[in-house]
Amino acid sequence: MTTPNVADQPAKASMLYDPRVRSMAYQGLALIAIIWFGYFIWDNATTNMENRGIKTGFDFLWNRAGFDIIQTPVEYTQDSSYGRSFLVGLINTLIVAGLGVIVATILGFVIGVARLSNNYVIRKLATVYIEIFRNIPLLLQIFFWYHAVLKPLPSPRSLYEKGEVIAFGINNRGAYLPEPIFGDYSFLILLGLIAAFLGSYFLGKWAKKRQEMTGMPFPVFLCSFGMIIGLPFIGWLMAMVLASESAPLTFSYAEMAGFQLKGGLPIIPELVALLIALAVYTAAFIAEIVRAGIQSVSHGQTEAAHALGIRNGVTLRLVIIPQALRVIIPPLTSQYLNLTKNSSLATAIAYPDLVSVFAGTALNQTGQAVEIISLTMAVYLLVSLTTSVFMNWYNSKMSLVER
């Protein structure tokens, strides 16, 4: 028979002296203080606004907006609601931010690598690019591109009167692309495209496996490229045969109709100017990040690859960049976030983004500044957090797997 050892039991001290209970209590108090502070601000604002007879609440989102927007990716008319205008603004923001991220990344990588080129001219050109565009305020760059793009361009009317082609042209109302109009059986073209993408994906997987097994490389890029062009073309041919009466795919071109160009797929100059400005500006930062990332990989890696007889391009692609990415991705994320937030400068040049449409026009027509500004801030926060989550996931995927 044994008596329980006293030392095995936790000391029966007062709760007051338990560090865990104490820290919980302090954090709880801090939380209550924050909640109270938030409530105080909210209550103060609503009371004050009520005293002044200012309408509050989010009901206005369902009211008729009554204004028009120049670029509407989803259906929107002046009869749509303020909520709908919010959606249009949000999508316009995502369009310019998404395109900007893609263009800035490509441009930034090219210039970052160029900055380390052995060629004196290329190296210096890249340096000059970075130093110029990194050091001029973005708003000025936006104005520059907008007016530099807009001013020298002819009006569609003057082109028309001179008898020049306007269908494909760029004029001061934007770049006009032919708009595809899908006829009977045109789904076959889409089917071809989907098949091509799926094929490329599986081809890539198979080629990688084969190279790991046998060491034989396979020209995946060329084959995928061929599929993506070829399969939709075959689809189009089949559709031509099946739909003997009508063409499966026709294009509508812009043409002069009274005042304005009608038809075609116009890309407004505001989008072009904003996209160029955002991409060019952010690319300068990305280039520096890429350069730093590449330089963080020790030079011995390059020498070792060269000693094995691997060519320069392949060394960069397969040896240097994968290791550099670990250093590049985290700061790259903040550049993407910056680009997204900077897109709100669109309001200066009439690009209908979220700030311009919702926190601009809608705010003024409804006068509900507090609601609209907080909703806008919440959306930017959400977009930025989503980008962050995605980039963190990508980062952990790319990080060095230690064995």
Added chain:
Amino acid sequence: MKLKTLLAASAVVVMGSSIAGAATLDDVKAAGAIKCGVSQGLPGFSNPDDQGNWTGLDVDVCRAMAAAVFGDASKVEYVPLSAKTRFTALQSGEIDVLSRNTTWTFSRDNNLGLEFVGVNYYDGQGFMVRKDLGVKSATELSGAAVCTNTGTTTELNVADYFRSQGMDYTVVAFEKADEVVAAYDAGRCDVYTTDRSGLAAQRVKLSDPDAHVVLPEIISKEPLGPAVRHGDNQWGDIARWTLNALINAEELGITSANVDEMRNSDNPGIKRIIGADSELGAQLGLSSDWAYNIVKQVGNYGEAYERNVGPNTSLKLERGVNELWSKGGILYAAPMR
């Protein structure tokens, strides 16, 4: 500007309840100047000259109020505001009076907690196009690209007008008036639309003002006037009767030149307003010579009109409906008795 909206919005949020409902007149007297919200530069209405002095018809309303309150028309602090930030600035107390070519509408008066005190310019929305387009009427504008300002009644009127005429159009909306002018000048749009007074004012800024023409159609009513915060009736009355004093002074023939001799006039109507023993000032909580100071330092409405926007200025605006009711216009101020 986004920052400014944010600041103004947060100012509303953190403001103590003590400010709400407090007497603006006391605050203004303590501050020593009236904070007057004006435009960012609209010639004829509110525009800084090359020495940074603000002039214009809207500016004169603020100057008249300063003359009424302090006896000194120069005691005004001008706060330039964009169309977007103007109402928030007034709601949050950043300014005491908004005199910024602002249209008096139902929802602004009610939803926004504002109080419009009268009309100092009867306007209407019009269109300006290049002469070489050969357009004679707004009904020929189908398909046009239209440049305008965000956050204005203009944006809604143009939507209504094109809808009712069964025409389509594209709208290009900028935040700042200068950007609208620059874009229209660069050929981004076929049409520039705003209040007709605004068209006349902004036209001066175009590279070749004579190459443009204002179309005859007036598509809306735009009564422009000063506004104050809802809820402070005394301050609202001071603003309202300052405006009425300007108009009544013109009607009675009191000008800045003859106000001193008119002061001794036998006409009881004149005596009531600017006489040395006038009792009207006391009813507003002001000194007895408030109206005298307004006319002496700012002039009457007609003088302000001629000086800022009249036919002898670069805007060349005829009086039209802004003439006194007794001369065929619709300017009609309530009697001061």
